[in-house]
Amino acid sequence: MTSREQKRKIRHVGEDPAQRSAIMRAVKGRDTAPEIAVRAMLRTFAPGYRLHRKDVPGNPDIAFIGRKLTIFVHGCFWHGHECARGARMPKANADYWRNKIARNVARDAAHREKLAAQGWRALTIWECELKDAAATEKRLRAFLK
Numbered sequence: 496m497t498s499r500e501q502k503r504k505i506r507h508v509g510e511d512p513a514q515r516s517a518i519m520r521a522v523k524g525r526d527t528a529p530e531i532a533v534r535a536m537l538r539t540f541a542p543g544y545r546l547h548r549k550d551v552p553g554n555p556d557i558a559f560i561g562r563k564l565t566i567f568v569h570g571c572f573w574h575g576h577e578c579a580r581g582a583r584m585p586k587a588n589a590d591y592w593r594n595k596i597a598r599n600v601a602r603d604a605a606h607r608e609k610l611a612a613q614g615w616r617a618l619t620i621w622e623c624e625l626k627d628a629a630a631t632e633k634r635l636r637a638f639l640k
Contacts, residue, residue, distance in 0.1 A: 529622045530556050530568040536632050537566075541639050552613065553606030563615045564639065567603070571622045575600045578623045 525547055534557065537544060541559070544566075548558045555565035571581035575596045585592050603619075610617050618638045624631050 525556070527568070527570070529570065529620070529625050532625050532628075533557065533566065533568050533620055533631070533635070536628070536635060540636065551615070552609035553603075553617075555617070559639070562639075563613075565610060565615055565617045566635070566638075567617060567619045569603070569619055569621055572596075573599060574603060574621075576621050576623065578621065580623060581621075 534544075534546075537557065544557045544559050546557060547554055548560070551558050551560075551565060553565070553567070556568045557566040558564070569576065571578050572583070573596070575581055607617050616638075618634070620631060620634070624634075
């Protein structure tokens with residue numbers, strides 16, 4: 496099956512709730528491509544990070560425990576970023592998605608407040624920012640100084 500046929504099949508999956516549910520269950524919450532790209536950058540100049548620490552508020556994607564620094568790698572759609580991908584809202588079940596993304600944004604803000612209250616500094620890297628790897632690496636280096 497070609498890529499085009501797969502995309503066409505996925506577009507029509509929305510008609511069957513069971514298939515749509517299976518696709519949504521397959522969306523990864525950790526070790527995503529953007530997260531792996533950030534980790535590959537960090538490995539060259541700042542090794543020693545820890546992944547998905549449950550003892551740190553917000554369960555950050557990347558944490559430097561001794562330095563109290565966390566990095567969240569957010570997908571633009573899922574976390575309501577204001578870029579083209581994040582601003583695009585699905586047409587099907589729009590109310591559900593609007594509420595879901597609003598809850599994610601509120602949860603992210605609460606996690607950042609908890610981190611700040613405990614003396615942690617947090618950086619959010621957005622999926623769309625990874626298109627400019629040099630600028631992302633510069634932000635990471637500045638944050639970790």
